[in-house]
Amino acid sequence: MNLLKLLSWEVERVTKPFLMLVTGLLVVQFGYLGYFLWGETNFYEQLRRAGDADYQMSFADYLGGTPYLLSLGIAVAAVLLYSVWIWYRDFQGRGTFMMRLLTMPQKRMTIFFAKLATILMMTFGLFAVEWIALKLQYIAFTSWFEDKMIPMQGSFEQALSYQAILSMMYPSSLVNFVIHQLMITIAVLFIFAFVLIERSFWQRTLWSPVLSLSILVVILTIPILGYAFLDNYLIYDETIVYVGVVLIAWAGVTIWLGGRFLQTKLNV
Incomplete structure (x- = not known):
C-alpha cells in the first residue's frame, strides 16, 4: 500500500470527526456573534439615551469574548488530541489493527508520513474554515452596525493582530x-x-x-x-x-x- 492510499484511508477516517468539529465551531461562533450584536446594540442605545454616545464598536471586542476564544481554543486542542489519537486508536484491541498496518508490504515510514499529512491537512483545513468564518463574521458585524448607524473603529487586520492566537494563525x-x-x-x-x-x-x-x-x-x-x-x-x-x-x-x-x-x- 503506497502513501496516497494510506493517506486517503486516514482522511476518510477523520472526515466525520473533522466535520463535526467544524460544525460545532461555526455554530458557537455565529451564535455568539448574534448575541454580541444584540447586546452591544442595546448597550449603545442606553448610552445614547443618557447623552453619552461617544462609545465606538470594535471587531476586536467580539474576538476578545470568552465564547469565541474558548471555541477556537477547543478546536485547536481537538486537533492536537487527534494527533495523539491517530496512533493510539490503532493499538486498540491488543494492537491487532496496528499489527496489520505494520505487516503490510510497505515501508513503515509510509504510515508515519500518511498520519503526519492527515494532521497537517486537518490543521490547514481548520485555519482555512476559520479564516472564511472570520471574514463572514466581520461582514455581518460591520453591516449590522452600519445599518444601525453606530460608529465603529479599527480594521479587520487590526482586530486579528490584537489576539495572540489569531496573530499566530494568520501572521502579517x-x-x-x-x-x-x-x-x-x-x-x-x-x-x-x-x-x-x-x-x-x-x-x-x-x-x-x-x-x-x-x-x-x-x-x-x-x-x-x-x-x-x-x-x-x-x-x-x-x-x-x-x-x-x-x-x-x-x-x-x-x-x-x-x-x-x-x-x-x-x-x-
Missing part, C-alpha cells in the same frame, strides 16, 4: 506564516515521537510515558539552553538563522527518532 508576513506552520509541524512531530517511544516501551516498564517524555524534553531544552548562552553574542539576523536551524534540527531529529522506534523498536 509570509516569512512569519512559514515559521508558524513549521512550529505547528514540529509540535505534531514531537507528539508522534512521544507516542511511538511510549508504545515501544509499554510492554517493558510502567514508566514508559515518563521515559519517553524525558527523552523529548532533553531534545527540546538543549537548543533553548544554547540560545540562552549565546543570546548576548548574537545580533538580530544571526538570531533568526539560529532559530531557523533549531527548528529544522528539531524536525529532523523527531522524524528520525519516531522512524527509528517505528521501524525497529515498536511492539504490538
